[in-house]
Every structure is written in structure tokens, then in C-alpha cells.
Amino acid sequence: MSLQKVLVSEDVVSLAQILLGATISTTIGGITTAGIITETEAYKAPEDKGSHAHGNKRTKRTETLFAEAGTSYVYLCYGIHHLFNIVTGPKDVAHAVLIRAIEPCLGKDDMWTRRSIKSKGHSLTNGPGKLSQALGIKTAHNGINLLSDGSPIKITLSERQLASKEIIASPRVGIAYAKECAHWPWRFRIKDNPWTSLPHEVSYES
């Protein structure tokens, strides 16, 4: 099963779960770093108001979201953070999966150098802005084809899909304006993995 065929699915919510456990590697500035994807979030335009392309709004920025599956969508947030998404679905369907956290597995020292912060531990890559900086992803990488040979960023699916009980779904945040869409449990992460951005267990004890 090729990555291309997986990503072209219109079921972006399932895709977000399939991508958990996949490997992302980058070779940027002569440095190669890689990590396992531990947390993702699905954005399903046009009905998803949390997506930039909700209502199929096409602008210069969102144009990338309408590209073919396997295209990268790098978006600058708060003027500082580069958020890395994988465009999925057929062409002209603006689905995307936001990578929210990874577990570093190659070039960890280089990641710390890129991050250049004092704190340590899991704060290396347990957030969307953090992992992009650690991997060296910038807006210059917007719109590139992740499936091509020469791509500086590559995705490799894990050999075995995670069992559903190893995946935790939770509501998305930061999109309060999206009203009804805000509570859709489209954020997924690997259970018991410390390299995720949320508290490990959000079990609501009644």
C-alpha cells in the first residue's frame, strides 16, 4: 500500500489515526532529523469551520490545501510558529492533517540546537510549533510534494497500524470561534506516549 494511495482517501478523520506512528524525516540545511508522529489533528473543509479553507474559501494562503494528497501545507501562526500539515484527499478537496507532536528518534542533538531553549525533556517536540522548529520546517516548505524523491521532508507509514485502543481521541482547541465544530473529537494521539502535548489521560471521572 503506497502512501499516495492512503492519503488520497476522503476519510481524513481515519487518516489522522493512520498517520499516528508514521515516521517523518527531514533533511534541511545538511542535517537529517526524524521522529515518530504521536499526535495529529484532522481538518476537514469545507464543513469544518476550524479549517482555513472552510466553506471552500480559496485564497492565496489556502490554495495549497486544495492541492493533491501528499502536498505539505506549512502555515505561519502567530508570526512565529510554523505549523506542518499534510494535505490529503483528492485534488480540490481541502482536507489536511495537522501534525501536533512527534517522538524524536534521529538527530535529537540537532533538534535541541535548532530549538535553542533552556527547558528540556519532552518540550523538544511535543507541540506543533515545536516539532516544526526542531525539524527545521519553515514556510519555504509550503506546497512541496512529500512523495517525490527529492523532497526534503518525507513520511513513512508504520508497518502496522495501531490498535484502536492505543489511540485516544479528544476535542480540538484554539478554534472556539468554530462553535459547533469545536468539540468534534478529531485530535488523536498515541496512548501513554509522553511525547504528546496534552495531559496523558483526560478521563472524565464522573
Place this chain on the structure above:
DNA sequence: CGAATGATCGGCT
């Protein structure tokens, strides 16, 4: 500890 705040850019209204 938790809460508040500054950083800083591009696209939208």
C-alpha cells in the same frame, strides 16, 4: 506552582 504576557507575520475584513 498557575496565570499573564510578549513575540511577530501574513492574510483577511
Place this chain on the structure above:
DNA sequence: GCCGATCATTCGA
């Protein structure tokens, strides 16, 4: 002008 799919630091108790 303003706001955002954020983060690191500072401030206060």
C-alpha cells in the same frame, strides 16, 4: 488594523 491551528518567559502568591 486585527486576529490566529503557539510557545517561552515572567510575574505573583
